[in-house]
Amino acid sequence: MYHVELRKFPHSVCRFNQTEQQVRAIVVPWTNEEWIEEGERKWNSNEATITVLQGPELSMPELAMGRGWRNAQRRSEDVTERVLQAVKQGGAGAGSGSAPAPAQGGPPAFATAVEVPAASQLLADSLALELLALLDAGPAQLSRAWALASRRLADVPAAESLALAEQAVRSLLARGLVVLQAGAGAGATQDSDGRVEAGLRAVESWAGGEAASLAIARRV
Numbered sequence: 659m660y661h662v663e664l665r666k667f668p669h670s671v672c673r674f675n676q677t678e679q680q681v682r683a684i685v686v687p688w689t690n691e692e693w694i695e696e697g698e699r700k701w702n703s704n705e706a707t708i709t710v711l712q713g714p715e716l717s718m719p720e721l722a723m724g725r726g727w728r729n730a731q732r733r734s735e736d737v738t739e740r741v742l743q744a745v746k747q748g749g750a751g752a753g754s755g756s757a758p759a760p761a762q763g764g765p766p767a768f769a770t771a772v773e774v775p776a777a778s779q780l781l782a783d784s785l786a787l788e789l790l791a792l793l794d795a796g797p798a799q800l801s802r803a804w805a806l807a808s809r810r811l812a813d814v815p816a817a818e819s820l821a822l823a824e825q826a827v828r829s830l831l832a833r834g835l836v837v838l839q840a841g842a843g844a845g846a847t848q849d850s851d852g853r854v855e856a857g858l859r860a861v862e863s864w865a866g867g868e869a870a871s872l873a874i875a876r877r878v
């Protein structure tokens with residue numbers, strides 16, 4: 659599997675457990691100096707950097723609480739230059755899904771990834787839809803998202819259900835469908851990337867029952 663990070667200080671966005679086809683959808687326009695849109699921002703190779711890692715699929719607990727990229731770096735190989743060169747050398751055929759032939763005796767320039775069913779992503783998307791329906795009645799604490807995830811993942815460690823809840827909330831935030839608020843009422847909106855990230859990483863935000871805990875609300 660592949661893991662991709664786009665970075666332009668102080669902002670960054672990561673995509674985990676990507677297939678070769680998904681990576682090419684990012685890398686091909688990147689090498690052509692075209693704008694790409696990821697995580698509610700637009701990125702261009704003239705202004706930002708890209709990192710591509712290749713390694714094992716990361717589980718939901720490994721992605722939880724903002725630890726995904728560190729775990730990806732620890733368990734994966736940096737193949738950025740190899741991938742970029744393979745796409746550039748492939749020219750017009752780079753987006754077709756065919757990979758350049760490997761050098762004799764060496765590793766593939768862009769190894770073909772096996773298509774793996776994205777079960778965790780489907781589960782997160784389903785939970786995200788349930789959360790949206792819940793928010794029709796008003797803002798809800800993040801602990802409610804965790805509780806819904808726990809119901810879907812019975813008899814698993816709490817870390818896994820928390821990871822699922824976080825994945826669903828991040829998906830809604832990335833799509834611009836919800837905002838974070840400081841409390842279950844109409845609190846201050848967490849409108850900066852830094853505050854959102856800090857809030858999602860804090861275990862206290864998901865615990866519930868405290869005035870400082872974060873809530874999610876539909877974006878108006």
